[in-house]
Amino acid sequence: MAKISALSGFPEWLPSERLVEQHVIDVFREVAELHGFSGIETRAVEPLEQLLRKGEIDKEVYVLRRLHAEDEDASAAGAGSDPARTLGLHFDLTVPLARYVLEHQNDLAFPLRRYQVQKVWRGERPQDGRFREFYQADLDVIGQDTLPGHIEAEVAVVMAEILARLPLPAVTIHANTRKLSEGFFRSIGLEDHTAVLRALDKLPKIGEEAVRDLLLGEAGASIEQADACLAFAQIRTRDASFAEQVRELGGRGEMVEEGIEELTAVVERVEAAVPGVILADLSIARGLDYYTGTVFESFVEGHEGLGSICSGGRYDSLATDNRHSYPGVGLSIGLSRLVARMLSAQMVRATRPVPTCVLVSVADEGSRSDSDAVARALRSRGIPCEVAPTAAKLGKQIRYADRRGIPFVWFPSADGEHEVKDIRSGEQSSADVATWQPPAKDRTVRIVPADGA
Amino acid sequence: MAKISALSGFPEWLPSERLVEQHVIDVFREVAELHGFSGIETRAVEPLEQLLRKGEIDKEVYVLRRLHAEDEDASAAGAGSDPARTLGLHFDLTVPLARYVLEHQNDLAFPLRRYQVQKVWRGERPQDGRFREFYQADLDVIGQDTLPGHIEAEVAVVMAEILARLPLPAVTIHANTRKLSEGFFRSIGLEDHTAVLRALDKLPKIGEEAVRDLLLGEAGASIEQADACLAFAQIRTRDASFAEQVRELGGRGEMVEEGIEELTAVVERVEAAVPGVILADLSIARGLDYYTGTVFESFVEGHEGLGSICSGGRYDSLATDNRHSYPGVGLSIGLSRLVARMLSAQMVRATRPVPTCVLVSVADEGSRSDSDAVARALRSRGIPCEVAPTAAKLGKQIRYADRRGIPFVWFPSADGEHEVKDIRSGEQSSADVATWQPPAKDRTVRIVPADGA
Numbered sequence: 001m002a003k004i005s006a007l008s009g010f011p012e013w014l015p016s017e018r019l020v021e022q023h024v025i026d027v028f029r030e031v032a033e034l035h036g037f038s039g040i041e042t043r044a045v046e047p048l049e050q051l052l053r054k055g056e057i058d059k060e061v062y063v064l065r066r067l068h069a070e071d072e073d074a075s076a077a078g079a080g081s082d083p084a085r086t087l088g089l090h091f092d093l094t095v096p097l098a099r100y101v102l103e104h105q106n107d108l109a110f111p112l113r114r115y116q117v118q119k120v121w122r123g124e125r126p127q128d129g130r131f132r133e134f135y136q137a138d139l140d141v142i143g144q145d146t147l148p149g150h151i152e153a154e155v156a157v158v159m160a161e162i163l164a165r166l167p168l169p170a171v172t173i174h175a176n177t178r179k180l181s182e183g184f185f186r187s188i189g190l191e192d193h194t195a196v197l198r199a200l201d202k203l204p205k206i207g208e209e210a211v212r213d214l215l216l217g218e219a220g221a222s223i224e225q226a227d228a229c230l231a232f233a234q235i236r237t238r239d240a241s242f243a244e245q246v247r248e249l250g251g252r253g254e255m256v257e258e259g260i261e262e263l264t265a266v267v268e269r270v271e272a273a274v275p276g277v278i279l280a281d282l283s284i285a286r287g288l289d290y291y292t293g294t295v296f297e298s299f300v301e302g303h304e305g306l307g308s309i310c311s312g313g314r315y316d317s318l319a320t321d322n323r324h325s326y327p328g329v330g331l332s333i334g335l336s337r338l339v340a341r342m343l344s345a346q347m348v349r350a351t352r353p354v355p356t357c358v359l360v361s362v363a364d365e366g367s368r369s370d371s372d373a374v375a376r377a378l379r380s381r382g383i384p385c386e387v388a389p390t391a392a393k394l395g396k397q398i399r400y401a402d403r404r405g406i407p408f409v410w411f412p413s414a415d416g417e418h419e420v421k422d423i424r425s426g427e428q429s430s431a432d433v434a435t436w437q438p439p440a441k442d443r444t445v446r447i448v449p450a451d452g453a
Numbered sequence: 454m455a456k457i458s459a460l461s462g463f464p465e466w467l468p469s470e471r472l473v474e475q476h477v478i479d480v481f482r483e484v485a486e487l488h489g490f491s492g493i494e495t496r497a498v499e500p501l502e503q504l505l506r507k508g509e510i511d512k513e514v515y516v517l518r519r520l521h522a523e524d525e526d527a528s529a530a531g532a533g534s535d536p537a538r539t540l541g542l543h544f545d546l547t548v549p550l551a552r553y554v555l556e557h558q559n560d561l562a563f564p565l566r567r568y569q570v571q572k573v574w575r576g577e578r579p580q581d582g583r584f585r586e587f588y589q590a591d592l593d594v595i596g597q598d599t600l601p602g603h604i605e606a607e608v609a610v611v612m613a614e615i616l617a618r619l620p621l622p623a624v625t626i627h628a629n630t631r632k633l634s635e636g637f638f639r640s641i642g643l644e645d646h647t648a649v650l651r652a653l654d655k656l657p658k659i660g661e662e663a664v665r666d667l668l669l670g671e672a673g674a675s676i677e678q679a680d681a682c683l684a685f686a687q688i689r690t691r692d693a694s695f696a697e698q699v700r701e702l703g704g705r706g707e708m709v710e711e712g713i714e715e716l717t718a719v720v721e722r723v724e725a726a727v728p729g730v731i732l733a734d735l736s737i738a739r740g741l742d743y744y745t746g747t748v749f750e751s752f753v754e755g756h757e758g759l760g761s762i763c764s765g766g767r768y769d770s771l772a773t774d775n776r777h778s779y780p781g782v783g784l785s786i787g788l789s790r791l792v793a794r795m796l797s798a799q800m801v802r803a804t805r806p807v808p809t810c811v812l813v814s815v816a817d818e819g820s821r822s823d824s825d826a827v828a829r830a831l832r833s834r835g836i837p838c839e840v841a842p843t844a845a846k847l848g849k850q851i852r853y854a855d856r857r858g859i860p861f862v863w864f865p866s867a868d869g870e871h872e873v874k875d876i877r878s879g880e881q882s883s884a885d886v887a888t889w890q891p892p893a894k895d896r897t898v899r900i901v902p903a904d905g906a
Contacts, residue, residue: 067501379488
């Protein structure tokens with residue numbers, strides 16, 4: 001037998017851990033569907049040509065080839081180096097969505113409300129502690145040619161509800177908008193807003209003094225301008241009061257006022273739907289040169305070092321062909337990274353490691369069909385059951401249930417006098433297969449905060 | 454913009470089609486968990502060395518390399534050709550399960566009851582009409598060193614319940630067992646049972662006459678022996694009466710009787726759980742040289758040309774190390790192939806193409822927050838809603854709902870006199886946000902037989 005070892009960067013969960021991941025995916029799906037989002041999946045591969053259109057990320061692509069690709073197959077399976085024919089694994093769900101929208105535009109209703117939870121692959125160096133295979137969970141609304149601005153708030157509301165339902169410490173969604181930042185920099189006389197954003201983006205890493213130097217040097221700011229930018233980036237409010245602070249710092253003009261209006265709408269609409277989650281945070285700069293409207297990052301209280309667990313915003317053009325352009329608003333959760341932290345920091349636990357609620361014991365192999373019938377009756381009422389694998393001594397069957405984490409053991413009886421034992425308390429009572437109910441908390445396995453019951 | 458085209462062999466569904474695939478996965482998961490099976494996922498890649506241990510399939514493996522793999526990375530990402538270090542995409546879920554069981558054996562409880570629904574990849578020639586990327590849905594019970602025989606019936610019961618719950622024409626699970634076939638061939642004097650099985654396996658393809666020639670030639674059978682084998686392969690019974698027919702054809706001895714006992718147990722136990730699904734079919738030969746006990750294939754009535762949609766059986770050793778061996782029983786559904794047929798043959802349909810039950814209309818942008826509040830109230834009672842994207846004329850909002858397939862449009866009112874319209878019947882009535890319920894059949898999107906309501 002070959003030596004077996006874990007592959008760095010390819011996380012894999014034990015059954016009880018997978019329950020946590022599955023729960024996060026289930027919550028995401030449930031909330032997204034409650035808001036009328038359709039689930040789709042795209043193929044795992046795209047032509048390399050498509051994947052390389054975002055230049056920066058090309059080093060991270062895994063390219064495929066068939067092990068025994070023959071010349072005749074080169075056209076189909078990417079044996080050659082032609083980027084139109086070579087296939088690579090997708091590294092996000094945005095490039096595939098753009099292709100899917102163009103490919104199926106005649107069969108889709110716009111605005112398209114879609115969610116997508118799939119694994120993506122990146123050839124990151126495993127020593128950076130990054131995953132090479134991980135789940136992303138994306139939520140986007142895509143318009144055809146136009147997309148109303150209020151969708152930015154709507155997508156944030158959906159994501160806020162998802163994050164609020166997850167068994168996490170408090171999550172805050174930090175929002176900013178490009179118009180506000182760019183308008184502010186312009187209104188205080190700084191034209192190279194990209195250089196300013198690039199500098200401000202480094203605040204968490206290099207600190208205020210170093211950013212000030214960058215603003216003075218690379219962004220061409222005066223001392224007063226640099227101070228105004230730094231003060232601007234410190235504005236954080238739970239309501240619309242950020243607007244007054246921006247104006248006090250000298251922000252004015254059409255672009256600033258539009259930005260204020262946009263961000264106020266987002267903050268107020270999210271606050272109305274999920275109180276306490278949204279924060280106007282004018283330091284959020286990442287992606288403001290890619291995104292064209294509101295931009296979001298999200299942090300977990302006490303786990304800020306994890307970075308943003310959910311980011312996104314408004315972009316003018318997901319895709320374009322010679323008939324249409326497709327603007328969108330999207331948010332994406334780095335789901336595997338979040339689940340890995342939930343597990344390693346023991347934020348949550350499954351109430352038991354297996355789905356099974358009841359182990360139906362077997363007195364002897366001759367009566368196995370009676371045990372089967374009991375299990376069948378319980379399952380028909382939605383109670384997850386398994387039948388003991390061997391007709392061992394009852395004590396051994398109870399220990400088997402205990403080892404698997406099954407809370408109840410059922411003792412069938414030929415005369416109908418069944419009994420059921422809660423092996424945690426030791427309490428045993430008579431029970432009817434047609435009516436017995438486990439306590440609601442035990443019926444199915446649940447994911448609860450680590451200190452929860 | 455690059456030209457966009459579908460990739461042959463990589464199926465992709467529209468949102469309404471994906472609802473069907475998701476439903477099949479949901480049914481699989483629900484039934485598996487009711488039977489106490491734990492869901493796991495394994496990484497998509499395995500070392501090429503592991504993937505090549507099953508020699509026959511090696512041509513179908515997709516090998517990965519990082520696009521810009523540098524020398525220093527060769528050890529981690531498979532830039533080289535060392536099969537221990539090169540990574541390939543898994544082509545089934547059995548090789549990964551074997552590795553997972555060995556890797557995590559100290560953290561797993563045995564018998565391990567696991568289900569797994571994941572995509573697999575095979576570099577098949579697309580002109581053969583086969584998929585290169587597809588979902589498999591596997592169900593296995595893995596023992597440590599031992600595994601009771603009755604688990605063979607148990608796994609078949611779970612799969613029978615899954616198949617019976619899917620919106621399909623009648624599905625029949627055909628079962629045979631190795632002991633019965635091998636025992637029968639031996640008891641009529643044929644020692645090369647592998648050659649006999651190989652010949653019988655060709656029955657559906659080449660017909661009785663050609664198989665008879667193979668039995669006479671390659672398997673060294675006499676005319677009487679060949680006729681007995683062909684008669685044996687024609688035995689199909691819904692109950693244990695196959696046993697008498699086998700004995701009448703001259704089947705006797707310990708191995709035959711053990712085989713009869715095994716197959717009888719499977720047939721009777723599955724029949725008790727899901728009447729009308731199981732069939733003893735002694736022609737099932739495929740895999741009998743790999744499987745060591747019962748073997749299963751499943752066919753959909755009227756779609757026999759699709760081949761077996763669900764196959765598997767008992768195997769003595771999924772994996773072995775120097776401490777333990779891991780025998781198992783498993784069944785696997787070729788899920789994408791089945792879903793593709795369900796869609797192309799229009800066996801099923803979604804009751805609507807989107808999850809949304811209610812479109813909440815917007816009278817004017819100034820009252821959007823009122824519409825948001827209505828949608829929030831309905832969602833809090835589990836009713837999937839979306840809010841109209843624009844405050845267009847109400848007729849246009851109704852047409853929007855119609856185009857998306859949303860059955861109800863809600864008209865909020867500032868004075869609380871809300872109304873809701875079923876746009877299929879045109880019926881409109883007053884409604885209370887706190888109490889209104891859609892008909893149960895409309896609450897969530899459902900998957901129904903194509904002729905169902």
